[in-house]
Amino acid sequence: MGVTKTQIxxxxxxxxxxxxxxxxxxxRIAILQYIGNQNACICNDIxxxxxxxxPTISQHLKELKRIGIIEGEIEGNKVCYxxxxxxxxxxxxxLNNFFNETGIHCC
Amino acid sequence: MGVTKTQIxxxxxxxxxxxxxxxxxxxRIAILQYIGNQNACICNDIxxxxxxxxPTISQHLKELKRIGIIEGEIEGNKVCYxxxxxxxxxxxxxLNNFFNETGIHCC
DNA sequence: ATGCTTTATCGTAATATTGCGATATATAAA
DNA sequence: TTTATATATCGCAATATTACGATAAAGCAT
Numbered sequence: 001m002g003v004t005k006t007q008i009x010x011x012x013x014x015x016x017x018x019x020x021x022x023x024x025x026x027x028r029i030a031i032l033q034y035i036g037n038q039n040a041c042i043c044n045d046i047x048x049x050x051x052x053x054x055p056t057i058s059q060h061l062k063e064l065k066r067i068g069i070i071e072g073e074i075e076g077n078k079v080c081y082x083x084x085x086x087x088x089x090x091x092x093x094x095l096n097n098f099f100n101e102t103g104i105h106c107c
Numbered sequence: 108m109g110v111t112k113t114q115i116x117x118x119x120x121x122x123x124x125x126x127x128x129x130x131x132x133x134x135r136i137a138i139l140q141y142i143g144n145q146n147a148c149i150c151n152d153i154x155x156x157x158x159x160x161x162p163t164i165s166q167h168l169k170e171l172k173r174i175g176i177i178e179g180e181i182e183g184n185k186v187c188y189x190x191x192x193x194x195x196x197x198x199x200x201x202l203n204n205f206f207n208e209t210g211i212h213c214c
Numbered sequence: 215a216t217g218c219t220t221t222a223t224c225g226t227a228a229t230a231t232t233g234c235g236a237t238a239t240a241t242a243a244a
Numbered sequence: 245t246t247t248a249t250a251t252a253t254c255g256c257a258a259t260a261t262t263a264c265g266a267t268a269a270a271g272c273a274t
Contacts, residue, residue, distance in 0.1 A: 004259090020127050023124075024127035025124055028124075029127075032209055051112070059264095079221065092203070099198075102190075112262085159234090160235080161251075163234065169253095183240095184250050
């Protein structure tokens with residue numbers, strides 16, 4: 001009652017759902033767009049850029065790191081975040097596989 | 108405090124996040140895969156197939172209908188759900204645009 | 215060493231999501 | 245008409261997510 005019944009579904013369904021879910025928040029979309037649009041990796045100008053408190057941003061960054069779509073490199077007392085190119089492409093392709101393998105038949 | 112601060116983000120960021128979020132649940136992934144894998148549109152064998160109660164499935168179907176990725180056609184006292192092909196492709200392409208337009212620069 | 219800056223984590227409040235039993239509604243079947 | 249079947253909706257309980265202030269940790273500047 002209330003929890004997502006993860007055990008009912010198989011690993012690939014759960015993994016796919018996690019990818020979608022992590023991307024399913026406007027702040028995280030905005031963070032990815034901001035990091036992606038900088039020529040160099042940018043640290044927490046993200047906090048300045050997006051209108052959310054520093055702990056909130058930090059939490060969102062943690063979620064994004066959880067699926068490996070960004071990486072943080074420590075530079076002194078700052079952290080430089082950047083898109084993890086390989087994983088980025090991998091996630092895109094996992095999602096595309098889902099779209100291509102599902103929804104072909106029907107009606 | 109607690110709500111997603113939708114106002115902070117622009118329409119396209121919010122819309123993108125909604126698409127991802129709706130797809131971000133294993134039951135909804137499983138439902139889409141099930142509907143997609145039937146040669147004909149299938150009604151609520153979905154309830155039988157997935158191990159969740161009928162009201163729960165109904166709720167998930169409602170979410171999926173909300174983004175237009177499935178359509179339900181009433182047939183007597185049954186409802187026949189199917190993938191909305193056009194919208195399916197459109198969503199795939201919206202997501203791909205996001206992936207292609209973001210994360211190109213960096214590092 | 216002391217204070218400043220940057221980032222992460224903890225704890226908590228507000229809200230949202232998930233899941234389901236009970237119930238409503240509508241068609242099919244008897 | 246009565247009963248069964250299929251689906252949607254309501255209302256609630258359990259849990260998860262979002263957001264943030266306070267605080268910790270760690271490096272930089274003085």
